[in-house]
Amino acid sequence: MNIATSGMNAAQTQLRVVSDNVSNVNTPGYIRKIADQQSWASQGAGAGVEIARIRLATDRFLQAASLNAGADAGRQTVRAELYNHIQSQFGDPGADTGFFAQIDKIFSAFSTSAENATSGPLRQDAIWKTQAMFDEAARVAKEIQSTREEADGRLRTAVDRVNGLVEQIEKLNVDIAKANVVGTDSTGAETAQAALVNELSELLDVRITTRSIGGIEVRTGAGILLAGQGASKLEYQRAGAVSPETVFNEIMITEPNGQRRPLTDGLASGEIKGLLELRDVDAPAAADRLAELMTRLADELNRAHNASSAVPPPQVLNGRNVGQSLETALTGFTGTTTITTVNDQGVIQSLAEIVFSGGTMTINGVAATPATFLATLNGQLGGATASFVDGRLSIEAPAGQGVAIADDAANPSSKAGRGFSHYFGLNDLVTTGRPALYDTGLTLGSQHGFTPGETLKFRFTDASGSRIRDISVAVPAGGTMSDLLATLNDPVSGVGNHGSFSLNGAGELIFTGHGAPPSTMSVVEDATRQVPSGVSMSELFGLSGARASRAGGFSVRADIVKDPTKLALAQLNLGVAPGTAALSKNDGSGGRLLAKADQNATAFSAAGGAGSVSMSLSRYASEFSGEIGGKATIAKNRSTNATALYQEAAARRSSVEGVNMDEELVLMTTYQQAFNASARLIQAASEMYDTLIGMMR
Known part of the structure; x- marks a missing residue:
């Protein structure tokens, strides 16, 4: 009778487990239950069967594979999503309206202007296209920073989600441990906990170990405790408005034992890792490459514009801030340049030929030093005035005249690869409010000009x-x-x-x-x-995020935008006879220099993971375009592959942990028969008792 009763109870429990499994066949994340049955002995003799425990049909190897795949899918998916947004800002590389196509349009417009140097509309078209290019670059740079800001905001959300999941996992640990102590079924809590762990694994890589008292211990891949001995707490203060110079806060975690350290120590995967990589690596690299391209575009246009002159030339040439004292800036020049004042007919009124030779210089044959340069130059320019204020060199001609500068054709002036006018930015076409060129020409012996103690x-x-x-x-x-x-x-x-x-x-x-x-x-x-x-x-030196911030600061010189006649499309001819015009309105040679500026061999600094290189603007733009598209494609492919792997790992895990209706129906039939057999045994025992009692009567 006892054997039959235990068998009936065991069969009832098995049938209840099968019933739960069948009822939850379509429940997402449900893990199949298994009731482990064992024989029951009393004083060495068989006394029936019992249910030792009800457990989940988990496979720790498939679980680990699924969690790892989920973390990698979370990482790659968010990187692909956000990087695709960055790539989309540049447009189709092959389309006529794309970002990189606008660069070609600039030089095409200058080429057309050079062929008809007196055409106001053609000048205006070239100016507008140049300004539009830099406006578009500023827009793209802003969008890149917006993407970084979005990633930073999503990090804040992800941290909150992790905290919520960890707290729930730890609460379920308590429930599971209590259930184990009193011997009740804890599989419901364990199933809910497994679903939470799956969600957590998409945010960061986790490792699971089973506790002897029931429940699990959750750690990051680097071993940082999240739950199992109490719930850890993550802290993150987002940066808010993001710029290239932004230095972000760290994600800190306080473990149950009170130890506080960065969560990113050893973090290998998960959505948080992907957001960090996009925010701190991918997006800054794109911004850095864009800034370098725009800086060299502006510099090459300025190189051509400084070698040319408007007709008539402007009365005042105001240079850019070189970030140095005049004495330091003048040191290191070689070659010859000539500064002239020219009347409205293009005839030279006065000139100052400056010959640089090592540490010395002469102005119209008069010896000068960096310290006496301004005084000597003003004495030779016949009424023109040169000054240097706040890092800027300026030259102003007398009323009714203009200033034009030209380098010697055989021995041009040069420092750090730029001529005199170009180095000081005296006739720049494109301006910016902050230093953008970091090849300063300084040497180890140069005075840096910073105050001791700063x-x-x-x-x-x-x-x-x-x-x-x-x-x-x-x-x-x-x-x-x-x-x-x-x-x-x-x-x-x-x-x-x-x-x-x-x-x-x-x-x-x-x-x-x-x-x-x-x-x-x-x-x-x-x-x-x-x-x-x-x-x-x-x-001055472009340290940290200062380099990437340059792309949004360029614009065509304001006076040229207002008056296209100030666009320098001619070149000063120093070889003309005295009294003959050295500048002509019909001269488009300066415009041809602007049109060919994209073909100059340009020294690009290391930017965005790419090393320093010398190549033309057009080639650099082409390679940058290919890199942006290539990285977006790679990110998409990685996301697709990681997602497919996650789905496959989840499918294999589900095939073991999920409910198979055929198997459950077989088990139901088996335990129904077992229940019937136990019932028949009880009936046989009852009939035997009745017979024995009847015999005694």
Whole structure:
């Protein structure tokens, strides 16, 4: 009777389990239950059967594979989604209306203007197309930063979701442990917990271990505890409005034992990882490449414009802020340039031929030094006035005259690859409100102009984005670039343990991080100001995000936009006889220089993961276009592959953990028969008892 009763109870439990499975066959995330049945012995003799436990049909290997695949799918999907938004801002590379097609239109417009140098509408068309190009670049740069801002906002949301999931998982751990103590069925809580873990795995990579008391312990792939010994707490303060210079906060986690550290330590996958990569790597790289392209486009247009002149030439030429003192800026020039004043008929009224030779110079044969340059030049220009204020060189002609500059054809002036007028930006076509060219021409012996004691704070992060250290460096007492580099690279008070700064041949300050992969440097505070220009060290040398921010700051010179006749399409002819016009309105040679500017061999600095290279603007734009499209395609393919792998892993896991109706029906039949057999055994025992009792009567 006892054996039959235990068999009937066991069969009832099995049938209840089968019933639950069948009822939830279409429930998403439901894991099939299994009732483990075992024999029951009393004093060494068989006494029936019992249900040892009811468990979920989980496979830890398939579970791990599914969680890993889910994390990778979350990472790649969000990267593809947001990078596709960046790529879409550039338009179809092959379309006539795309971003890169507008660059070609600029040079085509200048070519047309050069053929008819007196046409106002053609000049205006070239100016408008140039301005439209830089306006479009500013728009794209803003969209890239908006994408970074969106990624930062989604990080805040993801952190909140992680906190909510971890809290629920830990609460279910308590429920499961209680159920195990009292011997009740905990599979409902375990199923709900498994669904939460699946959702959590899409946000960050997790590892699961089973606790002996019931429930699970959840850690990140790097071993940071999330749940199992209490719930961890994530903290993140989003940056708000994002710019290229933004230094983002870290995602911090406080473990149940009170230890607080960055979550990104060892973070390998998940949506959070994808958002961090897009925000801190992919989007800044695109912004950096765009800024470098726009900077060199502006510089090559300015190179041609500074070698040319409007007819009549402007009365005043105002240069750009070179971020140096005049003495430092003049040091290092070679070759010959000539500054002239010209009347409205194009006839030269006065000229000053400047010959640079090493550390010396002459102006119309009169010896000068960088310190006496302005006084000597003003004495030779016959009424014109040159001045240098706040890092800008300006030259003003007498009333009724204009200023025109030309380099010697055989021995042109040069410093850092730019002629005299180009280096000082005296006749720039495209202007910007901040330094955009970081090949300054400075040498180790140059005076940097920063005040001793001013500080610059650097932040170093590892490949995962976790902060390594913040280091404040003060400007040293010595005033040369050599002194500054020695202080910056000091391993004790400087950044020497994390990387090194160096000055290349063009005067560009370059940081090289140590390690494999190297640490990343950013500037979080900059209290330096260069005298007399007023620019910071970050702005002068393009440290950290200053480089990527350049794309949105370019515009065609305001006076040229208002008056197209000030567009420099002619060139000053120094070989004409005295009293003969050196400038002609019909001369389009300067326009032809502008039209060919995209074919010049241009030195591009390292940007966005691409190394420094010398090539034409058109080729760089073409390669950048291909890179943007290629990265978007790669991101999409990775997302597609990761999603397919996740679906396959989930399908295989479901084939083991999910409900199979055929199997459940077989089990139902089996346990119904077992129940009937136990019932018949009870009936037989009852009849036997009745017979025995009847015999005794």
